[in-house]
Amino acid sequence: xxxxxxxxxxxxxxxxxxxxxxxxxxxxxxxxxxxxxxxxxxxxxxxxxxxxxxxxxxxxxxxxxxxxxxxxxxxxxxxxxxxxxxxxxxxxxxxxxxxxxxxxxxxxxxxxxxxxxxxxxxxxxxxxxxxxxxxxxxxxxxxxxxxxxxxxxxxxxxxxxxxxxxxxxxxxxxxxxxxxxxxxxxxx
Amino acid sequence: xxxxxxxxxxxxxxxxxxxxxxxxxxxxxxxxxxxxxxxxxxxxxxxxxxxxxxxxxxxxxxxxxxxxxxxxxxxxxxxxxxxxxxxxxxxxxxxxxxxxxxxxxxxxxxxxxxxxxxxxxxxxxxxxxxxxxxxxxxxxxxxxxxxxxxxxxxxxxxxxxxxxxxxxxxxxxxxxxxxxxxxxxxxxxxxxxx
Numbered sequence: 001x002x003x004x005x006x007x008x009x010x011x012x013x014x015x016x017x018x019x020x021x022x023x024x025x026x027x028x029x030x031x032x033x034x035x036x037x038x039x040x041x042x043x044x045x046x047x048x049x050x051x052x053x054x055x056x057x058x059x060x061x062x063x064x065x066x067x068x069x070x071x072x073x074x075x076x077x078x079x080x081x082x083x084x085x086x087x088x089x090x091x092x093x094x095x096x097x098x099x100x101x102x103x104x105x106x107x108x109x110x111x112x113x114x115x116x117x118x119x120x121x122x123x124x125x126x127x128x129x130x131x132x133x134x135x136x137x138x139x140x141x142x143x144x145x146x147x148x149x150x151x152x153x154x155x156x157x158x159x160x161x162x163x164x165x166x167x168x169x170x171x172x173x174x175x176x177x178x179x180x181x182x183x184x185x186x187x188x
Numbered sequence: 189x190x191x192x193x194x195x196x197x198x199x200x201x202x203x204x205x206x207x208x209x210x211x212x213x214x215x216x217x218x219x220x221x222x223x224x225x226x227x228x229x230x231x232x233x234x235x236x237x238x239x240x241x242x243x244x245x246x247x248x249x250x251x252x253x254x255x256x257x258x259x260x261x262x263x264x265x266x267x268x269x270x271x272x273x274x275x276x277x278x279x280x281x282x283x284x285x286x287x288x289x290x291x292x293x294x295x296x297x298x299x300x301x302x303x304x305x306x307x308x309x310x311x312x313x314x315x316x317x318x319x320x321x322x323x324x325x326x327x328x329x330x331x332x333x334x335x336x337x338x339x340x341x342x343x344x345x346x347x348x349x350x351x352x353x354x355x356x357x358x359x360x361x362x363x364x365x366x367x368x369x370x371x372x373x374x375x376x377x378x379x380x381x382x
Contacts, residue, residue: 171307
């Protein structure tokens with residue numbers, strides 16, 4: 001009886017503790033399954049806005065007009081910043097999310113300002129030093145790679161990371177394909 | 189035997205409990221509310237970088253003769269518990285805090301508009317932190333400025349530990365005139381604009 005009652009109590013505790021974990025407060029190990037399936041299909045992690053760490057915004061300069069034409073807001077899975085600052089690497093399973101916005105530039109009271117306007121989509125990367133999906137064309141060079149159009153966070157339009165993704169990352173190859181120097185929170 | 193089992197269950201439960209707070213966001217149930225000194229100044233909020241990031245408007249030096257009011261990236265965060273309520277109700281609840289952390293762009297500038305070229309291309313890249321501004325919603329405390337209090341914690345580092353509320357003429361008038369929703373520029377922050 002004592003055991004039964006306590007078991008129920010303990011289960012309640014577990015359930016109580018687990019509930020917020022699955023909703024928005026997951027530790028990295030718990031977050032991964034929602035963002036990748038057994039075949040290595042990546043998804044935009046649900047609730048990344050609520051629990052991911054903001055790394056920084058890069059504003060792409062407009063070609064002709066002043067200011068920025070695109071803004072990229074980059075987020076990392078909870079714990080990533082501390083892990084990187086400690087080891088200089090992203091642990092296996094680390095997810096990075098980059099939102100890509102069309103931005104607009106206008107003269108406002110506080111100055112000429114560029115700001116995000118329309119979400120175009122997301123880049124998602126997942127660290128994988130073990131080459132877990134050798135037959136999947138979206139995995140390799142230590143990462144899983146995918147682009148998602150806005151409105152379709154579950155299904156990537158990328159088909160081959162070497163063709164679709166890698167070329168823009170070549171300048172950052174020495175830092176494991178990520179522009180880690182560009183994110184002040186990652187510096188010690 | 190019984191004790192062993194109970195002990196195991198306790199350990200298991202504690203392990204889960206101990207793991208769940210491994211986050212940067214405060215649980216929704218426990219909001220971080222504004223803290224004030226005895227004289228009524230606002231104390232610099234804690235842990236804002238783990239709050240909900242909503243956007244980063246940019247006023248580069250190069251486009252503003254280096255005289256913009258808020259140099260240069262404006263990384264804006266909302267307190268997570270307040271964001272949860274806003275998502276459900278569409279209303280910023282009493283005690284809502286917005287934290288605008290300013291951040292310089294990477295220098296030196298290479299073009300008249302303040303941009304420079306990095307390996308990824310030409311643009312504006314985040315560099316040193318540069319002070320902060322904070323707004324707090326409290327309809328009674330800030331009745332004279334429309335229900336929001338406006339604070340400046342320096343536009344340089346380190347941020348001030350406390351700040352005095354700014355007068356209507358300095359911040360609130362523009363927010364009241366042109367911000368889309370309840371003195372908040374939701375039109376510039378897609379996560380808040382719906």
